[in-house]
Amino acid sequence: MPDAGPVVGSRSPFGERLAAAVGQRGPLCVGVDPHPSLLASWGLTDDAEGLRRFSATVLTAVADVAAALKPQVALYERHGSAGIAVLEELLAAAREANLLTIADAKRGDIGSTMAAYAQAWLGEESPLAADAVTLSPYLGFESLRPALDLAAETGRGVFVLALTSNPEGASVQHVGGDASVARRIVDAAAAENRRYAGAERGHGSVGLVVGATVGDAVQRLGLDLAAVGGPLLAPGLGAQGATPAALRETFGAAYGQVLGTSSRDILAGGPDAGGVRARAERTLAGLAG
Numbered sequence: 001m002p003d004a005g006p007v008v009g010s011r012s013p014f015g016e017r018l019a020a021a022v023g024q025r026g027p028l029c030v031g032v033d034p035h036p037s038l039l040a041s042w043g044l045t046d047d048a049e050g051l052r053r054f055s056a057t058v059l060t061a062v063a064d065v066a067a068a069l070k071p072q073v074a075l076y077e078r079h080g081s082a083g084i085a086v087l088e089e090l091l092a093a094a095r096e097a098n099l100l101t102i103a104d105a106k107r108g109d110i111g112s113t114m115a116a117y118a119q120a121w122l123g124e125e126s127p128l129a130a131d132a133v134t135l136s137p138y139l140g141f142e143s144l145r146p147a148l149d150l151a152a153e154t155g156r157g158v159f160v161l162a163l164t165s166n167p168e169g170a171s172v173q174h175v176g177g178d179a180s181v182a183r184r185i186v187d188a189a190a191a192e193n194r195r196y197a198g199a200e201r202g203h204g205s206v207g208l209v210v211g212a213t214v215g216d217a218v219q220r221l222g223l224d225l226a227a228v229g230g231p232l233l234a235p236g237l238g239a240q241g242a243t244p245a246a247l248r249e250t251f252g253a254a255y256g257q258v259l260g261t262s263s264r265d266i267l268a269g270g271p272d273a274g275g276v277r278a279r280a281e282r283t284l285a286g287l288a289g
């Protein structure tokens, strides 16, 4: 009998915490992507102070509408250490507000150095620790082992790229026919989740990224997403052209595991928190309706 996963202090496994948040608020993740163009349209400076005000406004706007917040790490990194400090502040403030965080860092490396990335984003002592982190499996799914193990140990989660939302992704992910690269990632995540009892309810902590824009690729590649046993993060809504209706068609029986995520389309509602919130509510209504 698989166990339910470790409990760290009062923290239960990420998959269970995410399922509870989705049950309470609905299946929306709001991306915090402080692009220079968005900062400008909000009347903010393209520096750490602009980032700080942008991040605080988004958090205030969606704290009780979103199930999770997904800061795009590169858009903080481009400001160097001052930007990273703002990201740390945002992660801490989201924790205070009881809002789950997914650091969109897309990390992936050989095992020995993967351990350091895992410590940075999932470690108990790290100021950058989020509730989950996005990972790239291009060095092989098993190269992610240090992050998979540390996430399980600390009650955190991961989202591994499987079918990405960008058109170029197909040139790698669709290769291999019945044994496509994407299918191998899906099967590996399912096997990982099967170690925990929560996966029977789709509450595993090893999630996948499957773009909202992938159309019929899930069917064509024969991916059994319902069997993954964990959450499916679906970026591409809004700015990349996908709609909630298309999402239902793409995911079919696995739609209940989907966490739809949108950044620019929601953030365009700023600079007022009310405008951001209204767009988040509209997206959520589409996802939940």
Ligand SMILES: O=C(O)c1cc(=O)[nH]c(=O)n1[C@@H]1O[C@H](COP(=O)(O)O)[C@@H](O)[C@H]1O
Residues within 6 Å of the ligand: 031, 033, 072, 104, 106, 134, 163, 164, 165, 166, 209, 211, 235, 236, 237, 238, 239, 240, 261, 262, 263, 264, 265
């Ligand atoms: O891992 C991701 O979040 C991600 C994976 C993917 O396949 N496609 C994708 O767009 N994303 C991220 O999701 C966000 C999408 O932003 P918008 O297109 O503005 O909604 C960006 O931060 C992307 O980096």
